[in-house]
Amino acid sequence: MNIGRAAKISGVSPKMIRYYEQTGLIPKAARQDSGYRDYDDADVHRLRFIRRARDLGFTVEQIGELLGLWSDRSRASADVKAFALGHIDRLKKKVAEIEAMVRTLETLADHCHGDDRPDCPIIEGLAEEGGATPHLEPRQPRRFGRSGGQ
Amino acid sequence: MNIGRAAKISGVSPKMIRYYEQTGLIPKAARQDSGYRDYDDADVHRLRFIRRARDLGFTVEQIGELLGLWSDRSRASADVKAFALGHIDRLKKKVAEIEAMVRTLETLADHCHGDDRPDCPIIEGLAEEGGATPHLEPRQPRRFGRSGGQ
DNA sequence: GATGGGGCTTGCCATCGTGGCAAGGTCAAT
DNA sequence: ATTGACCTTGCCACGATGGCAAGCCCCATC
Numbered sequence: 001m002n003i004g005r006a007a008k009i010s011g012v013s014p015k016m017i018r019y020y021e022q023t024g025l026i027p028k029a030a031r032q033d034s035g036y037r038d039y040d041d042a043d044v045h046r047l048r049f050i051r052r053a054r055d056l057g058f059t060v061e062q063i064g065e066l067l068g069l070w071s072d073r074s075r076a077s078a079d080v081k082a083f084a085l086g087h088i089d090r091l092k093k094k095v096a097e098i099e100a101m102v103r104t105l106e107t108l109a110d111h112c113h114g115d116d117r118p119d120c121p122i123i124e125g126l127a128e129e130g131g132a133t134p135h136l137e138p139r140q141p142r143r144f145g146r147s148g149g150q
Numbered sequence: 151m152n153i154g155r156a157a158k159i160s161g162v163s164p165k166m167i168r169y170y171e172q173t174g175l176i177p178k179a180a181r182q183d184s185g186y187r188d189y190d191d192a193d194v195h196r197l198r199f200i201r202r203a204r205d206l207g208f209t210v211e212q213i214g215e216l217l218g219l220w221s222d223r224s225r226a227s228a229d230v231k232a233f234a235l236g237h238i239d240r241l242k243k244k245v246a247e248i249e250a251m252v253r254t255l256e257t258l259a260d261h262c263h264g265d266d267r268p269d270c271p272i273i274e275g276l277a278e279e280g281g282a283t284p285h286l287e288p289r290q291p292r293r294f295g296r297s298g299g300q
Numbered sequence: 301g302a303t304g305g306g307g308c309t310t311g312c313c314a315t316c317g318t319g320g321c322a323a324g325g326t327c328a329a330t
Numbered sequence: 331a332t333t334g335a336c337c338t339t340g341c342c343a344c345g346a347t348g349g350c351a352a353g354c355c356c357c358a359t360c
Contacts, residue, residue, distance in 0.1 A: 004307060014308085015348070034355055036308055045277070052276050057251045060346075070273050077270035081262045084255055084272050091252050095245055101207045102241050105234055112231045120227035122234050123220050126202050127195070154336065164337085165319070184326055186337055210317075301360100308355070319343080326337070 003029075006039035010047035017047065025050070025064055057091055153179075156189035160197035167197065175200070175214055207241055 007014045017037075020026045026046060029037035039047075049070065053063045062083075069080050111121040157164045167187075170176045176196060179187035189197075199220065203213045212233075219230050261271040 002307075003309095013347085016346080018310095019346075034308080036355080049276050054346090055251070056255060056276075057248065066273070066276065070277060073268060075268060076266040077262050077268060077272075078264045078266060080270045080272045081259055081264035084259045084262075088252055088255050088259065091248050091255070095248050095252070098207065098241050098245050098248075101205070102238055102245070105206060105238050105241070109231055109234045109238065112227050112234075114228045114231035116226040116228060118223060118225060118227060120230045122227075122230045123216070126199050126206075126216065127220060152337075163318080166317080168339095169317075184337080186326080204317090303360085304358090306356090309353080311352095312350085314349080315345105315347085317344100321342085322340090324338080327335085328333100329335105330331100330333080 001039045001044075003037045003039065006037075006044050006047065010044045011051045012047045020047075020050065020060070023060065025060055025067070056087075058087060062087070151189045151194075153187045153189065156194050156197060160194045161201045162197045170197075170200065170210070173210065175210055175217070206237075208237060212237070 003014045003017055006012075007017060010017075012020075017026075017029075021028055021037075026043075029039060029043065032038045046067070049067070050063055053066055054060075058066060065083065069075055069083065105122075108122040108125045153164045153167055156162075157167060160167075162170075167176075167179075171178055171187075176193075179189060179193065182188045196217070199217070200213055203216055204210075208216060215233065219225055219233065255272075258272045258275045
């Protein structure tokens with residue numbers, strides 16, 4: 001089967017299929033007489049695996065490890081679970097980071113009257129001389145630990 | 151003041167300062183006789199503004215707009231607020247996406263016994279023939295709006 | 301059989317924000 | 331004067347993806 005067909009039914013674009021091949025994530029595809037790449041159901045199956053892993057936020061490198069775990073009939077389910085749990089942790093950390101941004105922005109926005117006058121605590125919050133960002137109270141007196149950017 | 155000093159007190163690396171100059175986010179720096187870039191307090195102030203905006207997840211392009219809003223003495227605070235609110239929306243959307251991934255992964259992980267045997271619902275969830283990913287029940291029968299992952 | 305259109309091939313460029321390295325000039329202290 | 335830290339420019343890299351171009355292949359329709 002052609003790459004376009006494999007792409008359509010796996011949900012991975014032809015461009016990405018070639019990229020995955022090039023970077024060694026998947027083995028070099030078989031070739032038809034024409035030189036076209038040739039895929040069978042097993043290839044498509046693997047591509048769909050990759051697609052779903054991408055949708056869950058795994059990097060291509062991590063997917064390489066997942067593919068290893070997938071094909072390793074002797075590995076323990078605990079190994080897979082540990083890998084998944086680690087990824088969940090990373091995702092949650094990212095969520096926490098973004099939520100901290102949201103809280104800061106909401107605090108700033110709450111203090112901005114949003115009318116046609118120019119003075120604006122949002123811009124001032126970004127421009128001010130002080131430390132991290134806001135020394136304004138959050139909308140609810142809920143305290144949050146702005147620990148450290150990077 | 152040299153770029154290194156400006157970098158240290160603004161929190162923006164020399165590399166990034168040059169990049170911002172190159173892409174037009176900030177004007178071309180003045181030069182000392184030596185050819186070294188020369189920064190004054192106003193430049194550093196602007197850099198710190200940029201740094202804080204980056205920390206809040208704005209893209210460089212958006213920061214360009216923010217700088218415009220900052221220096222535009224006649225714009226309405228409502229304009230700034232609308233901009234901030236739009237950004238908050240984008241951030242929240244991203245949070246929702248990641249949280250959907252986390253939920254899926256947690257569901258999968260909950261069904262994995264995590265012992266030394268090889269069979270593992272996590273890998274199977276990625277590998278299976280079916281649709282999006284899990285047709286397993288989430289840990290608690292808490293319903294969540296799986297709106298759009300793509 | 302020829303022609304056209306769509307799919308395939310490779311290769312290169314761009315994104316976005318950041319880091320690294322290299323070859324050379326500058327500055328300040330010893 | 332030498333040394334070491336800093337600065338300059340320019341290029342390459344990442345990660346994952348998209349786009350474009352030149353050229354070949356395949357199939358259907360005339």
